[in-house]
Amino acid sequence: MTAKFASESIERLMEEFAKLPGIGRKSAQRLALYVLKIPRAEAQRFASSIMDVKDRVGYCSVCGNVSESERCSICTDGRREKGVVCVVEQPSDIMAIEKTGEYRGLYHVLLGAISPLDGIGPDEIRIRELVKRVDEEKPVEVIVATNPTAQGETTAVYISQVLKHSQVKVTRIARGLPVGSDIEYCDQQTLSKAFEGRKEL
Amino acid sequence: MTAKFASESIERLMEEFAKLPGIGRKSAQRLALYVLKIPRAEAQRFASSIMDVKDRVGYCSVCGNVSESERCSICTDGRREKGVVCVVEQPSDIMAIEKTGEYRGLYHVLLGAISPLDGIGPDEIRIRELVKRVDEEKPVEVIVATNPTAQGETTAVYISQVLKHSQVKVTRIARGLPVGSDIEYCDQQTLSKAFEGRKEL
Numbered sequence: 001m002t003a004k005f006a007s008e009s010i011e012r013l014m015e016e017f018a019k020l021p022g023i024g025r026k027s028a029q030r031l032a033l034y035v036l037k038i039p040r041a042e043a044q045r046f047a048s049s050i051m052d053v054k055d056r057v058g059y060c061s062v063c064g065n066v067s068e069s070e071r072c073s074i075c076t077d078g079r080r081e082k083g084v085v086c087v088v089e090q091p092s093d094i095m096a097i098e099k100t101g102e103y104r105g106l107y108h109v110l111l112g113a114i115s116p117l118d119g120i121g122p123d124e125i126r127i128r129e130l131v132k133r134v135d136e137e138k139p140v141e142v143i144v145a146t147n148p149t150a151q152g153e154t155t156a157v158y159i160s161q162v163l164k165h166s167q168v169k170v171t172r173i174a175r176g177l178p179v180g181s182d183i184e185y186c187d188q189q190t191l192s193k194a195f196e197g198r199k200e201l
Numbered sequence: 202m203t204a205k206f207a208s209e210s211i212e213r214l215m216e217e218f219a220k221l222p223g224i225g226r227k228s229a230q231r232l233a234l235y236v237l238k239i240p241r242a243e244a245q246r247f248a249s250s251i252m253d254v255k256d257r258v259g260y261c262s263v264c265g266n267v268s269e270s271e272r273c274s275i276c277t278d279g280r281r282e283k284g285v286v287c288v289v290e291q292p293s294d295i296m297a298i299e300k301t302g303e304y305r306g307l308y309h310v311l312l313g314a315i316s317p318l319d320g321i322g323p324d325e326i327r328i329r330e331l332v333k334r335v336d337e338e339k340p341v342e343v344i345v346a347t348n349p350t351a352q353g354e355t356t357a358v359y360i361s362q363v364l365k366h367s368q369v370k371v372t373r374i375a376r377g378l379p380v381g382s383d384i385e386y387c388d389q390q391t392l393s394k395a396f397e398g399r400k401e402l
Contacts, residue, residue, distance in 0.1 A: 032254065
């Protein structure tokens with residue numbers, strides 16, 4: 001028996017919340033009841049901001065980052081280094097990298113990674129756009145910052161191959177021990193990569 | 202430096218998600234980007250269901266449960282036992298109890314629990330309504346199913362006192378070992394309650 005709340009509207013909102021990634025039935029219920037308690041104006045802001053994202057946000061025609069205009073704020077920023085392009089899987093990766101404040105080049109978002117098991121080949125992600133862009137813009141370096149997962153590594157290797165002809169320098173971000181972590185609890189693959197990538201002090 | 206997405210709409214939706222209980226900055230970002238990916242119609246359903254909850258749902262005038270009409274579906278259900286009223290803190294507790302399928306009586310939602318430290322006294326929750334209801338409806342039993350926390354226990358004791366004059370039988374749900382748990386890891390208070398509440402086999 002699945003019990004129902006005495007309100008269909010709450011049931012429906014629960015279902016909507018439960019569709020979101022990482023939100024289970026319990027959380028969905030908590031969130032729906034929270035919405036019941038907040039002022040109407042606040043709920044209105046929440047609902048409008050959902051539709052604003054659908055109605056105003058698209059992807060940058062150059063790099064694939066999220067953008068509310070044809071070209072994103074990074075691509076149109078004159079102060080960015082034009083000679084370096086950092087390749088990432090998702091727009092959220094850009095945000096993480098921007099937070100470091102270290103990187104000043106441009107980006108290229110693949111919107112995915114090669115994953116044959118999920119039926120995602122090179123043509124399903126924005127690799128063709130990357131090759132075209134490298135041929136046209138001729139950057140000096142392409143930094144491949146896909147995730148250090150099987151899919152991310154496969155994608156990185158594939159990119160280095162398809163860019164061979166263009167003679168751009170293709171680099172891969174370092175894999176190694178996370179800062180603040182403990183060697184004792186580090187997995188073997190990460191530790192191997194950390195040894196492999198060692199540098200002289 | 203706090204990095205910004207190349208979209209104000211996404212930033213705003215992130216902020217809205219981050220206001221929800223139990224949703225941190227990271228999750229808010231993930232959810233906002235998820236909304237960006239879903240079809241517009243689905244986002245529309247989500248946004249509308251938020252406003253529906255604000256516009257359609259209120260509280261049952263009898264028991265305080267969430268309801269889209271003046272009286273909730275439990276209060277108006279002729280098959281429920283009218284002689285038993287179960288007192289809970291929140292509408293979500295009703296849902297949990299209904300899921301067991303065992304309880305067939307009515308409910309009374311306090312919409313809170315007595316918590317002097319948070320400035321919540323008996324007048325801030327629906328205790329007056331309970332007393333009035335017991336005097337009018339004269340049930341045979343009031344089951345106090347407030348949480349087994351300091352606030353819930355205080356509330357339970359208070360309710361038993363204010364209902365003394367009405368001669369209704371006031372009971373408290375059992376505190377004891379959760380089914381499937383392990384005595385070894387049980388806290389002392391629960392274990393004491395389990396011994397206190399032991400029954401003959």
